[in-house]
Amino acid sequence: MKPPPFRHVAPRTVDEAVTALAEADGHGKVLAGGQSLVPLLNMRLAAPSVLVDVNGVTGLDGIEVTDDAVVVGATVRHRDLERHAAADAALPVLRQALVHVAHPVIRNRGTVVGSLVHADPAAELPAVLVLLGGHVDVVSRDDRRSIDAEALFVAPLESSLRPDELAVSATFPRLAATTATAVRELARRHGDYAMAGVCVAVDRDDERATVTGARAVFIGVTDTPTLVDLGEDLAGQGCHDLDTVAAVARARDAIDPTDDIHATADYRRHLAGVMLARALADAATGREDA
Numbered sequence: 260m261k262p263p264p265f266r267h268v269a270p271r272t273v274d275e276a277v278t279a280l281a282e283a284d285g286h287g288k289v290l291a292g293g294q295s296l297v298p299l300l301n302m303r304l305a306a307p308s309v310l311v312d313v314n315g316v317t318g319l320d321g322i323e324v325t326d327d328a329v330v331v332g333a334t335v336r337h338r339d340l341e342r343h344a345a346a347d348a349a350l351p352v353l354r355q356a357l358v359h360v361a362h363p364v365i366r367n368r369g370t371v372v373g374s375l376v377h378a379d380p381a382a383e384l385p386a387v388l389v390l391l392g393g394h395v396d397v398v399s400r401d402d403r404r405s406i407d408a409e410a411l412f413v414a415p416l417e418s419s420l421r422p423d424e425l426a427v428s429a430t431f432p433r434l435a436a437t438t439a440t441a442v443r444e445l446a447r448r449h450g451d452y453a454m455a456g457v458c459v460a461v462d463r464d465d466e467r468a469t470v471t472g473a474r475a476v477f478i479g480v481t482d483t484p485t486l487v488d489l490g491e492d493l494a495g496q497g498c499h500d501l502d503t504v505a506a507v508a509r510a511r512d513a514i515d516p517t518d519d520i521h522a523t524a525d526y527r528r529h530l531a532g533v534m535l536a537r538a539l540a541d542a543a544t545g546r547e548d549a
């Protein structure tokens with residue numbers, strides 16, 4: 260199918276981009292990697308009159324690794340971040356999650372910030388942003404603000420950005436050196452969206468080889484990414500002999516999966532628990548996720 264007619268605008272600066280969005284008066288859409296938006300246009304599930312193509316905007320393609328965070332510009336592709344050695348050293352959970360995003364051809368084009376703003380409940384990066392307590396910086400013609408992860412995801416495919424706002428960067432805060440992460444998910448075919456997945460952070464006392472805290476955010480089983488604190492169930496346990504039964508039960512109670520053509524809600528809930536137990540063991544023992 261072909262998309263409905265639209266005007267294509269190719270700004271060179273952030274100011275030009277947000278001016279074009281303001282002038283579109285609620286009928287404009289940012290075009291980043293196009294990996295989600297173009298299918299929506301072709302299926303006529305979206306019909307913006309103006310596409311503001313930000314791929315040529317200068318200054319949005321940087322990855323900055325600071326003492327506190329990894330900051331990713333709006334036109335950084337999944338693949339750029341996945342292959343960024345300093346970002347991987349600072350926050351391994353980024354690459355752990357990115358390798359699960361679709362196929363390399365899609366990761367070559369799709370953007371990290373676009374994935375966050377698109378707010379797909381089956382996407383990996385929104386869960387990572389919530390796990391880390393990150394934020395997105397957005398700009399409009401008259402304003403500039405930061406949106407914390409927990410305020411960004413409103414509903415499936417709905418973020419709290421206004422139609423005249425451009426997200427210019429995402430900030431992923433670094434974790435303590437004693438905190439390890441893992442991402443586990445299961446998809447029917449390699450590269451598909453996960454039927455259920457999870458990313459976890461486990462705080463460790465490495466001298467005693469014990470867990471001191473843990474939290475998880477599920478992928479594909481909740482409408483929006485939700486942080487589940489598992490510290491009460493896991494703190495004090497040995498890293499190499501974790502008993503995850505109570506943590507899995509708590510987490511399964513916190514999620515509300517639905518039936519779809521790929522899986523029943525019950526199967527999804529079961530799968531989410533299995534993925535959680537595996538991810539916790541990965542992070543507690545320092546294994547890389549599978």
Ligand SMILES: Cc1cc2nc3c(=O)[nH]c(=O)nc-3n(C[C@H](O)[C@H](O)[C@H](O)COP(=O)(O)OP(=O)(O)OC[C@H]3O[C@@H](n4cnc5c(N)ncnc54)[C@H](O)[C@@H]3O)c2cc1C
Pocket residue numbers: 288289290291292293294295296297298313333359360361362365368369370371372373374376377379381382383384420424425426427450451452453
């Ligand atoms: C076959 C297939 C499989 C996929 N599998 C996965 C998967 O397993 N996991 C996963 O996470 N994703 C998956 N994706 C989606 C992919 O990761 C997309 O790249 C991503 O969701 C959107 O990024 P994009 O840059 O392509 O955004 P676009 O498609 O350009 O835009 C998506 C939406 O976000 C808005 N937007 C984008 N950037 C900005 C910005 N800077 N400011 C304001 N609004 C903005 C757009 O207006 C649009 O509404 C898949 C896609 C395909 C086609």
